[in-house]
Amino acid sequence: MMRAETSAWQGAETIEVDIQRRLPHFALDIAFRVPAGRTVLFGPSGAGKSLTLQAIAGLFPLERARISSCGATWHDSSTGLFVPPQRRRVGYLPQSYALFPHLTVAQNIAFGQRRRGMAARKRVAELILLMQLEGLERFHPAQLSGGQQQRVALARALASEPQLLLLDEPWSALDGPVRATLRAEILRFYEQVQVPFVLVTHDMQDAQTLADAIVVIDRGCVLQVGSPQDVFRAPRTTRVAELVGMNARRPGTLAALGSVVEDKRLATLEIASLMLHAWVSPASRLCVGQTVEIGFNTDEISLCLLAEDHQECSSQQTDGLVAGTVVREQVSGSFSNVTMQIAPGWQLDIPVPRWQHRALGLAAGMSLKLRIPCEALHIFEPEAQSAEIAGQTCPDPQTVKQLPHIRYESPNDG
């Protein structure tokens, strides 16, 4: 995977949003630019994600705005340009889909038809086939299952030949297994029709599974734009870390910085008198001796028996090997959450697969070795942190746009 330059995805194939709106108890100030593909707006409820989506559709009035999609400018308050929602060619799927309850499946799909007569009927028939809705043409939405409703909503949106699909937490009202099915269906649908989409969700799994690019939104601001890898493994600030569930964090001191190798640099950190390694970006302005906040991707940490020698437990020189004691364990799905005491006053929760749990004979009080690779550690850049702590309402949009974190696979990547 190559790190694409910002300029590589400028122009026709991007979605650009820069909007502002002040409400009595809320200020929306969102700026991001992403390649047209699978974009997820991720953040807690009430963050302003849905309003952003409505703004892209032209359904939410804005004070200042610049919105463009795939080369077409939809809103530019500096020139007074505003394309009404009727002419933006967006397919909008709100929460619970908002199918027209008084119309049948076929009538719903035909609602936004741009063609007339025979061509229109043919197109509806095609869409019914495409979305596997044969036999349901005369049903009303209330008679359909969640999955069928989603397919009708997608077909209805497609009938208007949209350039962009906007999905607003479409399955928020549904429960676990159904969500997983519908998520998979959206992915399959995307492979099939290749219409770029922007999806709003507060669900981490939705964001990880569906996104090429994630825009993290909190309290009306963009906190980070990046690939799922960036956002979930290397959150820009501790607030983003909280939002993506990176709960293990601890301050440490930068003890040494290695030279730049390829596109990264090895940093040695002293955390609670333990020496651990981490990768940092060559562009980082960290200095030796500086105190930094460190986040842990605990699923990168593995456990091995004390008796195993260094070679068996780890082949990488940069891996940190630390002794620890099992404090407690808790079953969570197919994993056990094992709490390890690794230094006085420092505990880490490590997910351990069931088979390994059994192989190691895990029990409370047991002493084990932890293998902590560089990938498990993430250093929060102090500048980003201080900007957030200073209570600055939103990070400067320019900084967000030019963030070097974004890694995309472009077609010419080997």
Next chain:
Amino acid sequence: MLIAEQRVQQGRARPHVSGGGILLWLLGLCLLGYLLGPLLSFLGFLPWSQVPATLSDPNAIGALTTSVLTASISTLCIGLFGIPLGYVLARYHFPGKGLLTLIIYLPLVFPPVVSGIMLLLLYGPYGAIGGPLASVGLEVDESMAGVIVAQIFVSAPFLIVAARSAFEALDPNLERVGMTLGQNRWGLFWRVSLPLAWPGILAGLVLAWVRALGEFGATVIMAYHPYTLPVYVYVQLTGTGVTSALPLALFSLGVSVLVIGLVLLIERRSHRAFRILPDRSDLRGSEQTS
């Protein structure tokens, strides 16, 4: 599924009745009894032998025709202008909206006789509107037009309020989606909002019609002639007494019940498709195969 389960359960088990439930029942039944009392005593006092004669009296039939005709025309006018007003109030925010809402409720606050006097001042032979109309031979007072003017004034609020809340109750996302699908406001109104708000609007129209049919206070001031049924009942009561007035009341009651029943029946049938939902569990199978 829930509805089906309840239906099955109704046959076998009775819901547990608690002390609080009994109290609520008793309170409700008190009012119901109060409402039913006058009706029962009315039926008791009714001189049944005179009913056929009174009902075949051409004056009574004339009064009934006038009432039904004027109430229907009034309701049509109220619908034509009131449904758009309800929609505008539900969808748009503008300064003075609160004041406007207050004005809509005013006819409900005024005693109907006062409404009649105010209407007469405007539409009467010396009124700002009635004067010019009378000079070209269109006399509003003492005519069908006068009856309709009075009826619209007192019964329009029922429809406006019902239509407004029916439009407000719709999921705003339906219109949002409609817009992205290329529909403008006019198209959305006709294709999405009106059909979906129709049950609520129809209830408002029925209320307005019933109110117009029973209207007495404003009508008697605005247009004593031609007699509507309520005015004719009053005339009979003051002229010949209770015995000749009572059969007319039965007449009015019968027609109202008949019309409302008919409207509600048609409504239920036409909306069965999406309002009374079939059991979803019997559709699950079809999804698994698809």
